[in-house]
Amino acid sequence: MTYQVKEENNISTVFLNGEIDMDVTDKAKDVILPLIEAGKEVHLNLKDVEYMDSSGISVLIESHQKAIELGTKVTLKEISKSVLKVIMMAKLEQILNLD
Amino acid sequence: MNIKDQKEFPVDSASLKNVRNFARELFNKVSEFENYKEELVLALAEAAQNIVKHAYNGNPSGDVMRVEIQYENKVLTMELFDKGLPVIPENIKPRKLTDIKAGGLGTFFIGQIMDEVVFKTTKEDWVNHLILTKRF
Numbered sequence: 678m679t680y681q682v683k684e685e686n687n688i689s690t691v692f693l694n695g696e697i698d699m700d701v702t703d704k705a706k707d708v709i710l711p712l713i714e715a716g717k718e719v720h721l722n723l724k725d726v727e728y729m730d731s732s733g734i735s736v737l738i739e740s741h742q743k744a745i746e747l748g749t750k751v752t753l754k755e756i757s758k759s760v761l762k763v764i765m766m767a768k769l770e771q772i773l774n775l776d
Numbered sequence: 777m778n779i780k781d782q783k784e785f786p787v788d789s790a791s792l793k794n795v796r797n798f799a800r801e802l803f804n805k806v807s808e809f810e811n812y813k814e815e816l817v818l819a820l821a822e823a824a825q826n827i828v829k830h831a832y833n834g835n836p837s838g839d840v841m842r843v844e845i846q847y848e849n850k851v852l853t854m855e856l857f858d859k860g861l862p863v864i865p866e867n868i869k870p871r872k873l874t875d876i877k878a879g880g881l882g883t884f885f886i887g888q889i890m891d892e893v894v895f896k897t898t899k900e901d902w903v904n905h906l907i908l909t910k911r912f
Contacts, residue, residue, distance in 0.1 A: 696796075699825050700789040728796070728814070730821055731881035759814055766888055767881055 680708050690720040690754070697726055697733035705736045713743045713751065720776075724755035729763050737764075741773050752776050777806055782844040787828055787858065788836040795824045795843060799854075802845050808912045809852075816910070819889040820845075820854050822882035823906055831860025831904060842902070850912045857902040865895045 678701040681692040689712045697705060712719050719740065726733075737753065744751045752774040756764070764770055779802050785791040799817045803809045809816060820843070827841050828834060842857040868883055886893055892909040 696793065698792050700792055730818060730825065731885060734881055766885060
C-alpha cells in the first residue's frame with residue numbers, strides 16, 4: 678500500500694493505493710488517525726485500492742468512529758468496485774459516509 | 777477445468793499477499809470463477825488471516841500454514857492447515873449485523889461467500905484443519 682495526502686482548506690484527502698490487508702493496517706492508521714485527531718475533515722480516496730479485507734474495513738470503521746467522537750467527518754471518495762463490494766458485504770454502506 | 781495445488785506459507789501477515797496471489801493464479805484457470813474470483817480470494821485470505829491473528833496471536837513463530845485448493849466436479853474446496861492454538865469452533869462467532877465494529881468481520885465474510893465452513897482436528901501433523909467449500 679502506498680499513499681499520498683493532499684490538503685485543501687481544512688480538508689485532508691488521503692489517496693490510498695494498492696492492497697489493504699492486515700499487513701498494512703498500522704501504516705494506514707498512522708496516516709489517517711492523526712489527521713482526524715487534528716480536527717480535520719478527512720476524505721479517503723479509494724479509487725486505486727484494488728483489494729481490501731476485513732482489516733482494511735476495520736480501519737474505515739475506526740476512522741469513522743474517531744471522527745464522530747471528535748466532531749469531524751470522514752468521507753469515502755471514488756470507491757473502487759472491489760472495495761465497494763466488500764463494504765456492501767459488511768452492510769456498512771448506510772453507516773460509513775460514501776460519496 | 778479441474779485444478780489441484782497446495783503451498784505452504786510462513787505464518788506471518790506478510791504472507792497474506794502471497795496466499796492471495798497463489799489463489800488468484802489458480803482461479804484464473806477456471807472460467808466458472810470469473811465473477812467470483814475476488815470473493816473467493818477474500819474468503820481464503822480471511823481464513824489465512826485468522827490463523828495469523830488468532831491461532832498465533834499475531835506473533836510470527838517460524839511455523840508454516842498449508843493451503844490446499846481443489847476444484848473438481850464443480851465443487852471448490854479450500855483447506856487450510858496450521859499448528860497454532862487449537863480452534864474451538866463453538867467460540868467462533870461472526871459479527872452481528874447490528875454491530876458497527878471490525879471484530880468477527882472476517883468470519884462473517886467467509887460465511888457469506890462460502891457454502892460450507894468446517895473445522896477438523898484430525899489431520900495428522902497439524903493442529904487445525906479448516907475446510908471451505910463452494911459449489912458451482
